[in-house]
Amino acid sequence: MTPTEVIPGGTVTVERDGHVLMIGLNRPDKRNAFNVAMLADLSRAYGLLESDDDLRCGVLFAHGEHFTGGLDMVDVGPIVVAGDSPYPEDGRDPWRLDGTWSTPVVAAAQGWVMTLGIELLLAADIRVASCDARFSQLEIRRGIYPFGGATVRFTREAGWGNAMRWMLTGDEFDAEEAHRIGIVQEVTEDGVQALARARAIAQSIAEKSAPLGVKTTLASAHRARTFGDEAAFKQIVPDISRLFTSADGAEGIQSFIERRDAVFIGK
Numbered sequence: 001m002t003p004t005e006v007i008p009g010g011t012v013t014v015e016r017d018g019h020v021l022m023i024g025l026n027r028p029d030k031r032n033a034f035n036v037a038m039l040a041d042l043s044r045a046y047g048l049l050e051s052d053d054d055l056r057c058g059v060l061f062a063h064g065e066h067f068t069g070g071l072d073m074v075d076v077g078p079i080v081v082a083g084d085s086p087y088p089e090d091g092r093d094p095w096r097l098d099g100t101w102s103t104p105v106v107a108a109a110q111g112w113v114m115t116l117g118i119e120l121l122l123a124a125d126i127r128v129a130s131c132d133a134r135f136s137q138l139e140i141r142r143g144i145y146p147f148g149g150a151t152v153r154f155t156r157e158a159g160w161g162n163a164m165r166w167m168l169t170g171d172e173f174d175a176e177e178a179h180r181i182g183i184v185q186e187v188t189e190d191g192v193q194a195l196a197r198a199r200a201i202a203q204s205i206a207e208k209s210a211p212l213g214v215k216t217t218l219a220s221a222h223r224a225r226t227f228g229d230e231a232a233f234k235q236i237v238p239d240i241s242r243l244f245t246s247a248d249g250a251e252g253i254q255s256f257i258e259r260r261d262a263v264f265i266g267k
Contacts, residue, residue: 012041019056019206021049028064035075036086043091050103056206058105061195066111095148096123102215108198109133110191119148127184128198130191133175141170157182210248211266
């Protein structure tokens with residue numbers, strides 16, 4: 001594992017753990033509330049995750065007691081009102097509203113998971129939360145509405161009634177409810193264990209799963225969501241033919257014959 005690096009703005013850390021990129025929200029004295037600098041830093045971290053072929057999975061977590069208290073509206077408000085983007089040219093939208101993504105993200109949350117924090121989880125592929133996590137889609141009580149993807153993803157993940165119960169009231173809900181409605185897939189005893197589980201899941205993806213297979217699985221699922229089931233079904237035969245003729249496809253078959261774990265290279 002390499003030493004922890006800090007993205008230039010200082011509010012996000014990145015750490016390579018083999019083929020996994022650990023991305024840490026790092027403004028704990030402000031409950032990891034997002035100012036403009038932090039939005040840019042997280043965007044750069046996600047840009048690295050998506051552009052570096054050596055990285056096969058990401059883990060999003062937070063330093064300190066809380067995942068995030070949401071936006072620092074005093075700092076970010078003028079940009080939101082102006083409709084400007086806080087993301088640099090070498091970054092990506094961490095809420096994944098900017099097109100196609102191919103690298104999976106596992107998220108770990110603890111403490112406050114407020115507003116766009118829920119949307120960060122919803123933008124990830126797999127989510128783990130500590131039992132002390134507290135969630136609130138609070139925007140409706142501030143005169144606005146969720147603008148990081150919740151109006152699409154919350155309803156899709158949790159069902160219409162469950163999503164509207166929490167988005168239209170801004171009420172707080174706990175980790176047990178988040179698990180019940182599908183916002184998180186696992187709940188742990190504390191934040192340390194949540195991060196450990198997220199890292200373990202990411203390592204399983206990065207070390208045991210074929211990288212081309214992972215990317216193709218994500219692409220197929222996203223194709224079905226965007227263009228419908230028929231579009232995804234039409235692509236299955238070309239996809240599987242390509243994977244079977246890849247080096248990793250040959251390795252997968254050979255490892256099955258030899259009854260050993262496969263060693264994939266992403267080609």
